[in-house]
Amino acid sequence: MSTEASADKNISFYVNEPPINSDVETFFANYASIPSSALREHLINIRQRAWEKRNYPCLGRWAFLDFSIQQSPIYQEILDQCKNHGATLIDFGCCLGQDIRQLVYDGVHLDRLRGYDLESFFIELGYELFCDGEVMKENKIFTVGDIFDDDFLNGVEPADYVYVGAFIHLFDTPTQREVCRRLTRLAKRAITGRQVGASIPGEYSRTFDFPSSKSMRHSPETFTQMWNEVTECAWQVESAYLKTAYNMKSTNERLTFVVRSHEQK
Numbered sequence: 001m002s003t004e005a006s007a008d009k010n011i012s013f014y015v016n017e018p019p020i021n022s023d024v025e026t027f028f029a030n031y032a033s034i035p036s037s038a039l040r041e042h043l044i045n046i047r048q049r050a051w052e053k054r055n056y057p058c059l060g061r062w063a064f065l066d067f068s069i070q071q072s073p074i075y076q077e078i079l080d081q082c083k084n085h086g087a088t089l090i091d092f093g094c095c096l097g098q099d100i101r102q103l104v105y106d107g108v109h110l111d112r113l114r115g116y117d118l119e120s121f122f123i124e125l126g127y128e129l130f131c132d133g134e135v136m137k138e139n140k141i142f143t144v145g146d147i148f149d150d151d152f153l154n155g156v157e158p159a160d161y162v163y164v165g166a167f168i169h170l171f172d173t174p175t176q177r178e179v180c181r182r183l184t185r186l187a188k189r190a191i192t193g194r195q196v197g198a199s200i201p202g203e204y205s206r207t208f209d210f211p212s213s214k215s216m217r218h219s220p221e222t223f224t225q226m227w228n229e230v231t232e233c234a235w236q237v238e239s240a241y242l243k244t245a246y247n248m249k250s251t252n253e254r255l256t257f258v259v260r261s262h263e264q265k
């Protein structure tokens with residue numbers, strides 16, 4: 001895999017302008033003390049550098065401004081458990097780390113949270129995006145790690161919840177099964193996330209970010225079947241549904257899911 005992406009902005013899903021709405025403005029004003037007058041330039045600058053690193057659709061479409069963890073069917077449970085009952089959460093494949101910041105914004109204490117990503121570049125860029133590098137580094141919230149590295153995985157203390165936004169779908173069918181197995185080593189209660197799905201499931205070429213790889217897009221049924229087979233029903237899909245997402249240039253189907261452990265850890 002190459003280390004740098006093309007800076008091509010003609011890709012079908014690439015959207016020039018950041019979708020700044022009142023939620024985004026309020027978040028950045030309150031969390032990062034960035035006034036609305038400076039927000040557009042700040043977002044464009046960070047996204048440009050992220051895009052030059054990797055042509056991930058979530059960067060091209062500005063999906064990182066969705067703070068997608070809020071759409072998890074168990075978001076209120078996660079907030080309640082982390083704020084009031086000592087539960088912990090890992091954001092795996094966190095990239096810029098927007099979902100960790102959403103949890104902090106919603107009142108979760110930093111000692112309940114950890115984010116992991118393959119690329120230190122994205123973690124560092126997240127510090128700039130959210131203007132919180134000092135506190136995040138001091139509390140060691142973000143760490144570089146590869147889901148396929150057993151030495152790394154063995155050193156990670158499992159959390160009650162694992163969030164995986166736009167992560168499992170990065171891989172082909174057999175690799176996704178391995179990723180699911182590995183995620184269950186990191187989670188005690190539930191794994192939840194959102195990713196590209198398809199009502200007609202199948203493997204699609206990852207045309208833009210990693211052209212030589214394939215990405216399996218699941219329907220709720222094939223996603224459930226994968227988890228049942230991989231965990232022999234020790235983990236069960238409690239919720240999985242598709243929703244069509246529109247942006248200015250393209251549409252896709254998104255699969256939102258919760259997988260819950262039926263084992264006591």
Ligand SMILES: C[S@@+](CC[C@H](N)C(=O)[O-])C[C@H]1O[C@@H](n2cnc3c(N)ncnc32)[C@H](O)[C@@H]1O
Nearest residue numbers: 056058093094095117118119145146147165166
């Ligand atoms: C498409 S981005 C999604 C980012 C974020 N979770 C979101 O929802 O916007 C996928 C992230 O997974 C990370 N990643 C890819 N392969 C990985 C691996 N083997 N181990 C850990 N992280 C990985 C990438 O560096 C990237 O930041």
